[in-house]
Amino acid sequence: MTRFPRSVREGLTDAWLVGPATLALLTFIFLPVVIVAVLSFTDYQFGARSFGWIGLENYEKLFGSTLGRRALSNTLLYVAIVIPASVGLGLVVAAGLHRLADWAPALSNVLRAVYFLPVAATLVAMSVAWQMMLHPTLGVVNQTLVALGGQPQNWLSDRGIVLYTLAAIGIWQTVGYNMVLFLAGLAAIPADLYDAAEVDGAGGNWSRFWTVTWPMLGPTTLFVLVITATNAFRVFETVATLTKGGPAFASDTLVYALYREGFVYFKAGYASAITMVFFAVLLALTLIQFRIVERRVHYR
């Protein structure tokens, strides 16, 4: 048996350990990013033999056409609704459960599990359940509305309402996640800070919150905001399950448009441009998030 010198053997070992993962990262992440960037400047269609360079035309189409703008503005509106509601409710629930844990820890744990349930549940299956709840005639929502003397609504087929309905489901799904992050933040606040506030005369619930809790939660809140934003920008499952972007593109969003243009209409070039815009937004958000994580580590 020929033996390689030890330095060569060590090198081979390193390649054996690191090589497969690195190669996989390159083939399935970095190469595709390059390809999608290139494709976004072409008119390529899936299955076509050739393509032409069309410069920024795809981007012009996305930002210039009603349809493209609709997807963008819908996504922004969706994000604008989900972020404050989901983060705010998450904070309120976390604060409530944190205090509840002082005198009823078991109950607090049960409620925490309930709020977190939608995070673990399969969103598509739950969307199907939501669809039944929102059914115009048979759904519990409209039935309750009618029983209370209100007007039944077409939650998923009224152009003016549909996006808000999807946002509500989005909030329902993410509150529990934000709650958990806030609970971790709350648990990290040293108890003696509250004692100090009490001594300084800030003993009431509200003043406690504003003098101690809120400032101490600052970094957590920033972090939660960015995570909620990244997740909201990716909204796809509910759209694909409940509205397919309709009616009349009233609930079309970036990722759904990407899917529809690329994989239903096979317009790979245009879909690539949508992808790049989506990527740019998420990249910006993730970089902000990295900076926050870094800062958090610094202050600990």
Place this chain on the structure above:
Amino acid sequence: MRLGTLLGRCLSLGLLVLGALAVLLPFLWMISLAFKPQDEIFSATVQLLPSRIEWANFVKALTETDVPRYLFNGAVVVLGILVFQILFAVPCAYALAQRRFKGRTVIFALTLAALLVPFHVTAIPIFLGFAQAGILNTYWALILPFVPTAFGIFLFRQFLAQVPSELFDAARVDGLSETEIVWRIAFPLALPAATAFAIFSITAHWNDLFWPLIATTDPNLATPPRGILYFRDEESGDDVGPLMAAAALITAPLVIAFLLAQRKFTQGLATGGLKG
């Protein structure tokens, strides 16, 4: 106790319970419909509790539809992804954490950069490549794109970097090869990280709709979320009971696992959030 405190507690408890009920409502409604007889589903009055428990919906979902197939596909895909992810990520993470070699910083930087790329961004080229390779509509198409996990490499590396290097030196003296060190020493030590990662990975891919929708058109390969959409689109409104039973069956594995291991689940999914 002061009356004010008592009132405040009652009020906040009341609101918290009310909120929890609202969060729970879709689950309750789903289960309620799944257990309701056909005629009660289509009644026009609000009625949460079925008059009697109707198992027929579950029986139908499990015997007359492809739901068992979807569940099976989900298990194959999710476990396939997890096994390959760990097989690729752990050796790489070990080398990055405990070995010195040329290109180590480059590869770690590459991993961090890959963390910035959401899966959606890579979908079009991967679809193109798979179409070229002729592996669309296979299990491989559903598994392969998720094998390289920058997040997994990062997580395991951070964990293994904290293990004293003497432990690995001891293993070398004891005669373990580097590959054996990875699987006999490093991986067992990183089990807490592996659990968190597994929970994150399994949840993400069991629930994913985006890629299965793109990569497969064969109903026999449908994962649970894809499958329930097939079911819904076929039944066209008159099989609500079985549809809800199917939704409950698909949601059940993760929800039950979560209820059994709440702490680990919350931790795993919260860790996953760092990935963005």
Place this chain on the structure above:
Amino acid sequence: MNSETVLELREVTRRFGTQTVLDAIDVAVREGSFTALLGASGCGKSTTLRIMAGLDRPTKGKVLLNGTDVADRTAHERNVAMVFQSYALYPHLTVFQNIALPLTMRHLGAFGRLPFAGRLAPGTTDARDLIRRKVAVTAESLGLSDLLHRKPNSLSGGQKQRVALGRALVRDPVMFLLDEPLSNLDARLRVKMRGELISLHKRTGRAFVYVTHDQAEAMAMADQIIVMIAGKVAQAGTPRDLYDRPASRDVAAFVGTNAINLIAPEDGPSFFEGNTGDAVIGIRPEHLSPANDGALGARLETAEFLGSETILGLRTDQGKEIVAIAPGDYSVPAPGSEIRLGVAADRLHFFDPASGKRLEREHVR
């Protein structure tokens, strides 16, 4: 004396980037010896040990094991045993499995080592029996028999230390390499384990190489001490050599329970009445004691009575602090008193003030 060399480092240099950790060192370890690598932290002693083990490779130079170049052999192939400062026990394995691991790697093939399927591999039953017997014998000799099913986390520091030793002993290696194995133990246990290590060394008859920063440990246990300073071998010799004839000022300062008094020429004349030339003089405190006709004079500042002896802290007119040791029955004068101190001429050490190297008496003017 058996002077056969088991391991030799020849002009071994190790660089990390631009930093030279080992600078062309030569080390020889005799078969059956107890060699201590003594030095302050960062002097390169641990790197030396890792190079001996095969865990690290020299940038330049040769490693010879029983006369053959082993540069290309891994730690396992060299069949050396190593005991680590942190014990390095595998936390997920039981004591039995920890001790058995090196044997498992040697006696079972790749297939036989697999977790479950390995049981089916042909011929492994005998190997497993052999391993079980060897582990049992080793555990018995270290008093670990009752702990075999425990995990390392549930053991005390001393017990962990024994398991680490067991893992080294069980495989009958050509030599033992120990990296500060006692530094994580409390003082009392440390002294006890010293004794156990010495008897272990006798029992195995193998060479021990023992890395430590504690000179007392090295003096007490080793028959050869290699003092390392800043990546170089400052002196190699028996404990007595080091104590009686330190090769340099730095070695003299490192060896000995009481720090040696080093008196530079400028501290000299009025304090030391004699012809010392321009050498630095070293006098160990235990060799400097009150004597009415002593050649040295200094003012008493402190006195620590220890029973068998009294440690005197003194200051010369030039402001130099020196330490002397008086017998226990010495009646200490009031602080501030002028005391005469005497020293036997053959207890004086002379060092070159520039290089710090030892000067032989005849070379001192």
